[in-house]
Amino acid sequence: MLALVVTEISGAAELPYTPNNDSVVLERVAEPRLPGTMSLRKLRDAWTDKPAFLPNALAYARAALELNRREEDPRYLGYAEAALSLWLKRQQLPPEVLLLRASLRFARVDYVGAEQDLRLLINSAAPEGHVARISRSSIYISRGDPVAALADCEAAKTHVSRLVASTCSGAARGLAGEATIALADIEDALIANDGTPISTLLRAHALAAELALRLGRVAVARKHFEQALRRMNDASTIDPGLIASYADFLLELNEPRNAQTLLASYERQDSLLLRLTLAERALALAGDATAADAAAGHERRLALRFRDMRARGDLSHLREQALFELDIRSNATVALQLIQTSWAMLREPVDARLYLRAAIAAKQPGAAAPILNWLRKSGLQDARLAAPLAILQVLTTSR
Amino acid sequence: MRLGFVLSLICVLTACDGDSKANVAALVQSKAAAKPTYANEVQKLSAAIEHGLQLHVRQPSDNLVPLEVVSLYQERARLTGNYDDYTRAEDLLASLLKGEKQPSTQCLARARLHYTLHRLKQAAAALDGCATTVESTEIAALRADISMYSGRYRDAESAYRALVNDVGISSHYVRLGLLKKWLGDPGEAAALFEAAEKRYHGSSPMMRAWLKLQRGSLALDRGRLEEALALYNLASDELSGWWLIDEQIAEVKRLSGDTMAAKALYEEIINHGAQPEHMDELARLLREGTSPEAANGWIERAESIYRERLKRFPEASVGHAVDHFLQFGTPTEALALAQKNATLRPYGVAQIALAAALFRAGQAGAAADCIARVEASGWNTAQLHAIAAQINAGLGRASVADLQHAMALRMNPNAMRLYPLAPPVQPEIVSML
Numbered sequence: 001m002l003a004l005v006v007t008e009i010s011g012a013a014e015l016p017y018t019p020n021n022d023s024v025v026l027e028r029v030a031e032p033r034l035p036g037t038m039s040l041r042k043l044r045d046a047w048t049d050k051p052a053f054l055p056n057a058l059a060y061a062r063a064a065l066e067l068n069r070r071e072e073d074p075r076y077l078g079y080a081e082a083a084l085s086l087w088l089k090r091q092q093l094p095p096e097v098l099l100l101r102a103s104l105r106f107a108r109v110d111y112v113g114a115e116q117d118l119r120l121l122i123n124s125a126a127p128e129g130h131v132a133r134i135s136r137s138s139i140y141i142s143r144g145d146p147v148a149a150l151a152d153c154e155a156a157k158t159h160v161s162r163l164v165a166s167t168c169s170g171a172a173r174g175l176a177g178e179a180t181i182a183l184a185d186i187e188d189a190l191i192a193n194d195g196t197p198i199s200t201l202l203r204a205h206a207l208a209a210e211l212a213l214r215l216g217r218v219a220v221a222r223k224h225f226e227q228a229l230r231r232m233n234d235a236s237t238i239d240p241g242l243i244a245s246y247a248d249f250l251l252e253l254n255e256p257r258n259a260q261t262l263l264a265s266y267e268r269q270d271s272l273l274l275r276l277t278l279a280e281r282a283l284a285l286a287g288d289a290t291a292a293d294a295a296a297g298h299e300r301r302l303a304l305r306f307r308d309m310r311a312r313g314d315l316s317h318l319r320e321q322a323l324f325e326l327d328i329r330s331n332a333t334v335a336l337q338l339i340q341t342s343w344a345m346l347r348e349p350v351d352a353r354l355y356l357r358a359a360i361a362a363k364q365p366g367a368a369a370p371i372l373n374w375l376r377k378s379g380l381q382d383a384r385l386a387a388p389l390a391i392l393q394v395l396t397t398s399r
Numbered sequence: 400m401r402l403g404f405v406l407s408l409i410c411v412l413t414a415c416d417g418d419s420k421a422n423v424a425a426l427v428q429s430k431a432a433a434k435p436t437y438a439n440e441v442q443k444l445s446a447a448i449e450h451g452l453q454l455h456v457r458q459p460s461d462n463l464v465p466l467e468v469v470s471l472y473q474e475r476a477r478l479t480g481n482y483d484d485y486t487r488a489e490d491l492l493a494s495l496l497k498g499e500k501q502p503s504t505q506c507l508a509r510a511r512l513h514y515t516l517h518r519l520k521q522a523a524a525a526l527d528g529c530a531t532t533v534e535s536t537e538i539a540a541l542r543a544d545i546s547m548y549s550g551r552y553r554d555a556e557s558a559y560r561a562l563v564n565d566v567g568i569s570s571h572y573v574r575l576g577l578l579k580k581w582l583g584d585p586g587e588a589a590a591l592f593e594a595a596e597k598r599y600h601g602s603s604p605m606m607r608a609w610l611k612l613q614r615g616s617l618a619l620d621r622g623r624l625e626e627a628l629a630l631y632n633l634a635s636d637e638l639s640g641w642w643l644i645d646e647q648i649a650e651v652k653r654l655s656g657d658t659m660a661a662k663a664l665y666e667e668i669i670n671h672g673a674q675p676e677h678m679d680e681l682a683r684l685l686r687e688g689t690s691p692e693a694a695n696g697w698i699e700r701a702e703s704i705y706r707e708r709l710k711r712f713p714e715a716s717v718g719h720a721v722d723h724f725l726q727f728g729t730p731t732e733a734l735a736l737a738q739k740n741a742t743l744r745p746y747g748v749a750q751i752a753l754a755a756a757l758f759r760a761g762q763a764g765a766a767a768d769c770i771a772r773v774e775a776s777g778w779n780t781a782q783l784h785a786i787a788a789q790i791n792a793g794l795g796r797a798s799v800a801d802l803q804h805a806m807a808l809r810m811n812p813n814a815m816r817l818y819p820l821a822p823p824v825q826p827e828i829v830s831m832l
Binding site: 050054 | 727
């Protein structure tokens with residue numbers, strides 16, 4: 001399926017740029033560093049100085065994974081894997097290494113592998129087992145299995161903060177049609193936990209915004225997005241998932257200028273460059289010629305990036321590739337094929353909506369059957385599904 | 400582990416000068432013998448205790464003998480790490496108090512025992528009950544110690560300086576040196592420890608070894624691993640086979656990347672005296688090794704000992720238990736223990752442990768407030784700044800985190816490796832919903 005898709009969407013290759021002068025600066029690369037820690041290079045040097053000393057390897061690997069999360073740059077995953085390579089070869093991995101391998105597998109969309117690692121931790125006596133349950137619940141959410149997700153959240157409840165517990169169970173309950181209760185619980189927990197680590201806070205706000213949108217509470221969702229963005233900026237951190245969700249929200253509300261402002265500094269991350277391009281195209285349709293030029297350039301860049309991903313077998317952005325084909329290339333058939341492939345791994349409400357849109361645009365209403373089954377099984381209620389489901393109904397009955 | 404070492408260090412101070420007086424102390428004097436060993440010193444103390452108890456039976460009206468035995472029980476406890484001797488000391492002291500208004504000579508012994516067992520309020524109350532005839536220098540020193548562990552560092556420093564200037568025995572220099580170390584003056588601390596060592600003229604190998612350990616610990620805190628190891632080896636020359644020295648050597652080995660040697664040392668230490676702190680360290684190393692599940696038995700055994708000690712010696716054991724539960728227990732229990740520990744002895748080490756426990760429990764804001772208060776109190780160590788860096792990074796306070804990080808590394812280039820903070824449990828991101 002994926003090979004077929006590659007044949008379909010290969011375009012004309014762009015020629016590589018060769019500077020005509022050695023003094024031309026191609027790119028300014030800042031030395032990556034997380035606040036409160038050494039630069040990635042120094043962490044790497046400490047690791048290479050004593051490659052068998054696990055604490056140094058862990059520090060380097062963790063920093064690399066966090067940088068990948070912020071930058072969506074798969075090179076960091078390679079660095080993390082290299083740091084842990086000595087221990088990854090072993091029959092039995094140290095618990096901290098096992099947890100990081102699960103994180104690596106998450107990042108590479110190898111949810112089966114990640115789940116195996118998490119199960120090993122959960123079934124062991126290691127204290128990391130509780131973290132593993134919380135992480136495994138995310139996998140169950142991504143598969144659209146709220147019952148299993150909630151079971152993990154409940155089992156880990158006494159080992160985590162209230163906000164983490166509420167976010168975990170909120171994601172599960174929200175998927176099972178209990179969005180109102182889930183949202184109320186998270187909002188209470190947010191009020192009570194103002195001194196929470198920033199990453200937990202951002203996740204909680206992002207989930208609260210999503211739940212509010214499922215309930216049709218647009219103003220509440222906007223409030224959470226704005227609060228989260230403010231905290232993210234205050235903390236000088238980046239949460240691409242949050243930014244992408246907020247951008248989707250603004251685009252759906254026909255606020256492309258606000259989306260463009262939001263995304264302007266995030267061209268490095270593929271998921272965010274995609275949304276920036278969508279915003280620019282919307283502005284172009286409204287007559288903004290500058291935006292039109294920018295959109296064209298970004299479209300070319302995205303095409304190259306997605307081509308590179310396919311070439312290296314990177315499945316981490318199939319959803320974005322489907323969105324690109326549907327909303328930028330207007331290639332609904334290819335978009336449908338991509339989202340169908342993605343659906344095998346990721347089954348979240350955003351994927352369900354995209355799947356329906358692609359099936360409608362490709363005039364293949366029958367292709368949406370897996371989504372309809374999933375909706376029935378999970379119990380998800382999402383106000384944003386009403387319109388595509390109605391169109392699907394029309395398409396189905398008119399055949 | 401570092402907490403345990405500090406505890407042992409301070410407890411020794413209360414007996415630092417004790418071996419210069421009293422009849423029973425003479426029983427500890429050994430004839431010119433081969434190089435002192437841990438086993439020999441334990442045997443000598445045990446013999447002295449036994450002799451003292453026999454004297455007490457024969458001369459029940461002489462209260463000085465049992466008071467010295469109380470002191471010897473504590474000394475043996477410091478040497479062996481065996482808490483049972485504290486029970487014996489308490490029981491013997493209690494038997495002396497029966498029936499009559501307590502003689503003022505016992506107030507100092509009671510105060511010292513309370514202090515050793517981290518009961519600062521009771522220690523202060525016992526000192527308040529001392530008559531004016533009781534040695535004022537001893538009282539002043541113990542009151543200053545109580546001030547230090549209560550977080551009143553300026554009061555403690557003022558008192559310690561007065562003792563150094565007015566009396567100037569070894570233990571006064573050590574006390575001031577330890578305080579200066581914690582207030583961020585390592586150079587002054589080093590000079591004071593050396594002065595303390597020069598001024599010790601007693602015959603206790605344990606004391607000579609302990610003074611070298613102090614200097615080694617300071618070197619370790621400054622990131623000078625080779626210097627620390629050299630001093631620890633000198634300490635071992637003074638008293639070979641002492642677990643307190645071996646655990647420090649093991650820590651240096653671990654930090655230097657020689658985890659096999661560290662593991663072997665911990666295994667040996669545990670074979671000679673099963674203390675839960677050493678089981679925790681061994682478990683940590685085993686978790687990094689080829690059979691991580693081998694750590695589980697040690698973790699369970701350590702927890703069992705901690706729980707038993709928390710029942711018998713709640714004040715004395717709670718600080719050590721915090722470290723264990725932060726690593727291997729639930730965040731809730733770790734936080735409860737840390738709060739209790741910080742209430743009992745609100746000095747920097749306990750407050751920093753509380754900040755770590757708050758962070759682990761997901762209360763990063765409270766953790767940041769706690770660590771800021773410690774810093775404002777004058778406490779100034781690489782540990783403080785390393786923990787502050789991690790807490791503030793977690794909160795997204797990048798500039799504060801960077802500043803604290805720089806301060807930590809300036810004081811000790813190994814600080815971030817020595818003081819990693821267990822992060823709060825957080826979900827892995829799969830993707831946005």
